[in-house]
Amino acid sequence: MAEIDGEWFHNRLKDTGKSLRALARHLSSDPSAVSRTFSGSRKMKMEEAVQIAIFLSVPVSEVIKHAGITSEADALQARILLAATIDEDGALHMLPEPRPLPQAVIEKAQLAASGHYTRQIIAAQIRASSGTLAIWDDAVVLFSQSELVDPAAIGALSICGLRDGKQILARVERARKTGEADLVSPAGKIEDAILTTATPVIALIP
Numbered sequence: 001m002a003e004i005d006g007e008w009f010h011n012r013l014k015d016t017g018k019s020l021r022a023l024a025r026h027l028s029s030d031p032s033a034v035s036r037t038f039s040g041s042r043k044m045k046m047e048e049a050v051q052i053a054i055f056l057s058v059p060v061s062e063v064i065k066h067a068g069i070t071s072e073a074d075a076l077q078a079r080i081l082l083a084a085t086i087d088e089d090g091a092l093h094m095l096p097e098p099r100p101l102p103q104a105v106i107e108k109a110q111l112a113a114s115g116h117y118t119r120q121i122i123a124a125q126i127r128a129s130s131g132t133l134a135i136w137d138d139a140v141v142l143f144s145q146s147e148l149v150d151p152a153a154i155g156a157l158s159i160c161g162l163r164d165g166k167q168i169l170a171r172v173e174r175a176r177k178t179g180e181a182d183l184v185s186p187a188g189k190i191e192d193a194i195l196t197t198a199t200p201v202i203a204l205i206p
Contacts, residue, residue, distance in 0.1 A: 003068050004039075004040045004068045006039055018055070020038075026051060044067045049063045049064055050098065050100055060081065080121045081098035081100060081121075082095065083123065084123075084125075086124050086126045086127065086133070087127060087128060087133075088127075088130055089131070089168075090170060091169075092124055092168065101123055109140075125138065125141075126138065126141065131186070132187045133169075139204055141201055141203075141204050141205075142204075143159045143201050144199055145199070149195050150198055153172050154172050154174070155172065156201070157171050158170065158172050158199055158200045158201060159199050160172065160198045162196065163193075163194040170183040173190065180192070
């Protein structure tokens with residue numbers, strides 16, 4: 001078992017003004033079990049790594065690093081979170097709490113995400129019973145979080161953040177530095193929009 005940096009976790013709790021007991025409640029666990037995890041006598045589970053990251057408001061990659069997780073497969077499992085759904089119009093709807101993907105999907109995502117291990121990868125499940133996206137119903141879209149318009153998104157199928165706060169799946173045909181952009185919807189309709197963020201889709205897993 002790789003060594004866990006328990007001091008880092010205790011310091012994060014202290015810095016955020018949160019207690020180990022509160023973390024245990026968040027994990028639906030016993031405080032003694034959390035203490036054993038931080039001391040290294042109990043291995044941290046992937047689901048716990050995700051929930052601890054949410055509780056501490058830190059990237060999952062940070063939790064992975066300090067938890068001593070060295071397996072690439074395990075690290076990838078925690079770095080890819082199902083965080084949203086995409087409806088038949090291509091609009092993203094965030095889930096109340098991100099959660100790990102099933103192992104079968106993780107295995108399919110390993111090759112596609114091989115060049116993105118250092119970044120938080122987000123998954124969105126397409127839920128479309130009709131329309132253009134119906135053929136991809138239940139498929140999973142992988143993308144990395146972005147705070148800007150990634151140049152790689154131009155000309156690519158991307159997750160686009162709009163000025164009104166919505167996020168949509170669309171191809172970015174053109175984007176100006178002022179944020180004005182031409183977006184092609186899944187149905188092939190070209191729309192004018194003001195982009196705040198755009199990040200290219202890494203992979204679409206059936």
